[in-house]
Amino acid sequence: MMAKPESDYDVVIAGGGAGGVGAALGAAQSGARVLLVEKYGFLGGAATNAQVLAYCGFYQQGPEPIKVVGGVADLVLDELRNLGLDCAPFQSPTTLNWIILLEPEAVKLALDRVLAAQGVDVLLHTRVAAVTRTSDRIEAVTLAGMDGRTRVVAEAFVDATGDANLSLVAGIPCRTGDTNGNLQAISAPIRIAGRDRSQPIDREAIKAAFARYRRNGRWPSARDDGGIYTEVPNTGEMWWMMFDHPMPDLSSASFSTAERAAREAAHDYVALLRSDVPGFENAYLVQTGPQIGIRESRHPAARYELTGEDIATGRQRDDEVAKAAWPMEDHTVPGQPIYTPVGGTGCASIPLDALRAKGVDNLYFAGRTIGADPMAYASIRVMGTAFATGEAAGRAAAAPGQGMGAQQEWRKLG
Ligand SMILES: Cc1cc2nc3c(=O)[nH]c(=O)nc-3n(C[C@H](O)[C@H](O)[C@H](O)COP(=O)(O)OP(=O)(O)OC[C@H]3O[C@@H](n4cnc5c(N)ncnc54)[C@H](O)[C@@H]3O)c2cc1C
Incomplete structure (x- = not known):
């Protein structure tokens, strides 16, 4: 033996x-x-x-x-x-x-x-x-x-x-x-800095900006409420979950599509905050990922x-x-x-x-x-x-x- x-x-x-x-x-x-x-x-x-x-x-x-x-x-x-x-x-x-x-x-x-x-x-x-x-x-x-x-x-x-x-x-x-x-949707939270923190975040202005963006923007958000946001402790950064994407399957091709879409959307969304929402004029994207959030x-x-x-x-x-x-x-x-x-x-x-x-x-x-x-x-x-x-x-x-x-x-x- x-x-x-x-x-x-x-x-x-x-x-x-x-x-x-x-x-x-x-x-x-x-x-x-x-x-x-x-x-x-x-x-x-x-x-x-x-x-x-x-x-x-x-x-x-x-x-x-x-x-x-x-x-x-x-x-x-x-x-x-x-x-x-x-x-x-x-x-x-x-x-x-x-x-x-x-x-x-x-x-x-x-x-x-x-x-x-x-x-x-x-x-x-x-x-x-x-x-x-x-x-x-x-x-x-x-x-x-x-x-x-x-x-x-x-x-x-x-x-x-x-x-x-x-x-x-x-x-x-x-x-x-x-x-x-059927798979639960992915979401892609991001972190944003450079906001004027002396002003409260104006949810109504975010909602209005995204309503306008929905008409011809490339990545309309499924969230019509301005998304979920909080402040990241000890940093002054804003954490924001606004982008979601369906996952048809577990193929690498589908994950690659979702990753690319999440990055493009993050770029557009921060630009939209900068142009349309008071207090975000100097805001910038700190980080996406490293990967999309797989539920x-x-x-x-x-x-x-x-x-x-x-x-x-x-x-x-x-x-x-x-x-x-x-x-x-x-x-x-x-x-x-x-x-x-x-x-x-x-x-x-x-x-x-x-x-x-x-x-x-x-x-x-x-x-x-x-x-x-x-x-x-x-x-x-x-x-x-x-x-x-x-x-x-x-x-x-x-x-x-x-x-x-x-x-x-x-x-x-x-
Ligand atoms: C967008 C989104 C928002 C969410 N919001 C919340 C929230 O607010 N609060 C909350 O508590 N939960 C939330 N969840 C759910 C939660 O994040 C996950 O369900 C949770 O992280 C599960 O923990 P886990 O340890 O099982 O798996 P994971 O956190 O996924 O960890 C698995 C680990 O295994 C590693 N791994 C994978 N394969 C291998 C391998 N072959 N060899 C070695 N390592 C490997 C991965 O790199 C990873 O580090 C959210 C999920 C998503 C996607």
Whole structure:
């Protein structure tokens, strides 16, 4: 009989967004040797690669913010506070939801520091490109980095790639988009500086400018309300989400079209603010991207698929490992989100089986890869919830076979 190859790590995590960081921290706190692999040169996922500058899902909605995500996510918030962000719950004037406002450079640095402090090995500029799988286990991943390919053997793996890239190469069946294959629209938030901050932002003037632009502009916005904007903490910059685009499929050609359209639109929109909206005469575009904001791609098959009804009724379960508290935010129609509230007491249980791959014993899901039907997905994908499902996935991957008692302990609610 051949000897089992010795493991390089206990847990390997693909993807360094909120889900992957939560998983890495959860696994490390459970005593595991952990490797986190991220294809960009920085961590943070959509918060740093797509200008998604608010953590949603940390709080239940309502007149007062009730915190439902704690545990390792608090290590991240504490480090962000050390870097000068206040991380206090902020009620969005547009949606009335409670969020935590972010600044991307602080997020990158905070995540580097927190993972280093917890002893997690991190490989940036590296992709999980292939896996070696037996019938019901993954034995190793092949990493593609700047220096070529490396094979890493581990006891367990977490797919926190958002797009289920590890699951795809592992042969896990994946659903694309909703049950009819429709994908949620992409959006492309941007950052703007140079505005005269002594003047309040005139939403009516923005609306009027875009109504005029709609007549012959190349990229009419689907939003007729001036879009969603806030101030990026500690910078004076304006964060603005005004451009949305349908995604017909997951082809590189469609993503290339969307990326080019988003850049062209950003240019036009800032020029329009400069010419038509008081206070923006000297405004300029600070940044798009680095990439468009991808709301949805593939959903790998999990042992349990959270349902819209679970969320709408606020279903509570004994096998809960994380809580979903963000309203179901559907972006089927670009720029026209529809919110369906979380029912019951304002949060719903996410069970461990939603974090476990169907048919593969040592593969876990974190963040937006977890098992969810199209409605439930519109709630669980936010980054606060992703930290929580990540922590649970990391702890389960580090200590498989723990009883439900241990899982209850993992829920360290803030
Ligand atoms: C326009 C837009 C607005 C949104 N608004 C909000 C909001 O305000 N607040 C909120 O909380 N959520 C928001 N969301 C949702 C949220 O951003 C995502 O659902 C969330 O980031 C999911 O976290 P994640 O860790 O699962 O995935 P991601 O953040 O997508 O992170 C996945 C990571 O995996 C990496 N990766 C992918 N493939 C590989 C590979 N093969 N090898 C190595 N690394 C890989 C990626 O580079 C990325 O860093 C928004 C989303 C969009 C698109």
